Amino acid sequence: MPLVVKTRSFLRNLFSMRRKEADLDQEVRSHLELLTEENIRGGMRPEDARREAQMEVGGVEQVKEQVREIQIGNWIRTLISDCRYGLRTLWKSPGFAAVAILTLALGIGANTAIFSVVYAVLLKPLPYANPNQLFNVFQAKPQDGDPVDGWSYKNFEELLEQDQVFGGLAGNQHHQLTMTGHGEPTVVNTSVVTPQLFSVFDEKPLKGRTFFPQDGQQGAQPVVVLSENLWRGYFGADPSIIGSSINLDMRPFTVIGVMPAAFRFPLLTASEQVWIPLVQDPLFGPWMNRRLGHWLTVTGRLKPGVSRKQAQAELDAISVRLAKEFPEANQGWTIGMTPLQQDITGNAKAPLLVLLGAVGLVLLIACANIANLLLTRATSRSKEIAVRATFGAGRARIIRQLLAETAVLGLLGGVAGIALAYWGVQGLSSLLPASLPRVNAIRVDGLVLGFALLLSAIASCAFGLAPALFAANSDLQASLREGGGRSGESRNRRRVRSFLAAGEIVLAMVLLVAAGLLLRSFSKLTSVRPGFDAQHIVKADISLPQFQYSKPQQWIAFADEFLARLQAQAGMQDSAVAVPRPIADACATLQFDIVGAPALSAGASRTADFESVSPNYFHVMEIPLLSGRLFDPRDVMSAPAVTVISKELARRYFPNQDPLGKQLFFGFAYDKGVAREIVGVVGDVRDEGLGQNPGPMMYVPFDQLPLWGANLVVKSSMSVGGVATAIREQVQAIDKDLPVTDVAKMPDIIDTSVAQPRFRTFLLGLFAAMALVLAATGIFGVISYSVSRRTNEIGVRVALGASRGTILRMILRETLALAFVGLAVGLPCALVASHLVGHLLFDVSANDPATLAGVALTLGVVAALAGYLPARRAMRVDPIVALRYE
């Protein structure tokens, strides 16, 4: 009860201060009147009565002040009045305020925006129940450099049976199926899962049910679970959807449930998707009875109370048993686990942390700049502060007041920064690469706001404390005698100022070097030749329903007819089918053997990226023939089996030999036991991505060894839309239920493939530019202040005959000394930083001398410019004017 009363009083004191003040004033005055009246009644003359009353009261203002002092929350009033005073002083020097607030806003805004990305991508717990219990459980082969891989279904079954530490384990795979029966045929993201999936994630459906164990059995009825967004977007939120039937790849599935939109698995795909039991999948279903292969991703939830160490020990034991029981599939394989969160965000972590570090440095530079400005101000306010001190303000009181001023500054800067961050996050989200995990979770929310406010508080302390301490420590007599100070400034303070300016150069150098390296790396990355000519190439995907088109012969028949029709169209002659296409599709890396070559040692293998192409593929993509011949239309099933290899495959596996005429065996199910003769060698292609060196590749004629699907490349001078229409017309002339998707220009695909490096290069470049500008203003501030302090010294020098050149040199020397110190300290720091970004670089060394020299030169020139402007002012000093002011 008393607490409630006190709180109420506190709030009243705080929020109805003005009314309370008026009330108090009236109360004391009425007391005075009453006293006066009493005295008159007692027989005094009115003027005596009033005087007597006033003496008894002892001063209306004093009484009011005494009352105020006991009021709850009085300290807030002091704080408010300090802040108000701070605001007033800021208001009186709008130039300073604008520069300081803008600087701080930039620093805090950039930090907040980047933090919002880091938080959403790296820190925010995954949107599942108890996400820290979720792990990705994988098989890995340490002797092959530890490539992490999935499971075969048979091995997964073994894991399920033997495991004691996981409360649940679920296998999953993801691809796309064609959905028909409801309007336009469409391609839908499909998660192919074992029935445990939803219980592992502990998620309940929005409608209907999820999978029962029997849904995963061979021979079960095909069932499907829809995502809420698909249900709303594609089925108009049809309430009677449960129990109805949809067609996936031409096969009816019964809808049994709808998952709420909040449940996303996998996290990275679009929110419109379906889940089907693995056993029903046309692609992976047939693989369930195989023990070889590693294609199933397994996610598990640890039992509560089981440590990661215990779990790993258990997995180790299982992997030993697996290797003993099924050596052909498991010899050399281990089992590992990583937290699901780490698994999802792994690749994004390092670049984001680099960006966060970079933006932190920008804020540091901003703080150094503001500290410098404040020091300058404190020097010119030293008289005011000295006067306060003489009138009895204690050191703590002065520091408190100055800190309150900087807190006001910090708060204003923070608010402006948050506004900038809002805007920045919107800008960022259009820039963010789609491949960055959890991009959709990025927003300025409460936590991010809290971060921004905390940051501005820390920043205010950082830039406010030193100047406040200096100001409070200043020598009273000296300050008063100097009369606001003209010529002398304490050595200490000047040293701190130079230290701050040099520090800014150091930090700017670190950022510029990192940004310069990324920039060079990015320009090398984008100018690298992918090995084919992407100009005018358009790609399109045609998915063949796997139930209807289940045999390779059907794929060939479709591709042949389709290509023949398409090539008959004007402007579409140069079209080819290729699966998988370089950069646009995921590579298919396969093992192969060379006929007649000695057997490899155990565990070693020959691998190459595999591509099945129609005859004119090389012509369309302009991949050069180096020797032998390309495919021609006669290379069909009945003709001798042939292959074309890349230069790199020839170099690696046929050193100093002519590969033509040699034969290869592919480790590929449809092609088991077929010896393929090498008929040609073509140029290398960076099929994995621009940043990866071209690996060995082998091509086979689509008509001999097709892969499912008809992935198309067309070289045409027509617009993308025109090409898309032409393709659709020809596809639908063959089969009206086939969707044509992902029609895009190849240069755009390549562009997207470097979206992540572009993103970090752009941002780091932006931060480095900010750092450069801030450091330049910092130097400018220090030098121009030093010039104005030394005006009469310069006047004396000019009067004694110093030429303008001498003066200019004198000031520039001061500037360059600062810059030199900054660069000398900055160089080793920059080298440390450049090694931190080293792994993000392509074809550029972390201590690239050109970048280092370029950055040093840039900083030197910018520093000289920043010093030149005040130096010019110094040159124009009129000795008469300067000396008169002494």
Place this chain on the structure above:
Amino acid sequence: MKAEPTTLLQGTLDLLILRSLVAGEKHGLGISRRIQQITSGTFVVKPGSLFPALHRMEEEGWISSLWGDSENNRRAKYYRLTKAGTKQLEAETARWGRISWAIAQALEAS
């Protein structure tokens, strides 16, 4: 040991103010005069200590205030005991009784 007498005095002043309000609501001067009267002039409470005490006690919730007209039709702020104030008065009275008894004992013993 400066705090002891202050708290004692403060307690005394609170007790006296609360006591003076038992007979009904009063304005500041009224309270001051009533205290003077009931202590036979021993305590004269000056505005400099009266008003801070009144405001503090109001914030504690022991007394409440309202504006009214004085006997000569002047606006004045009146204070009255609240329920919590009555309770506080009882507590203070008991405490004061103990203290004065103890001090009387101390003075008699020797």
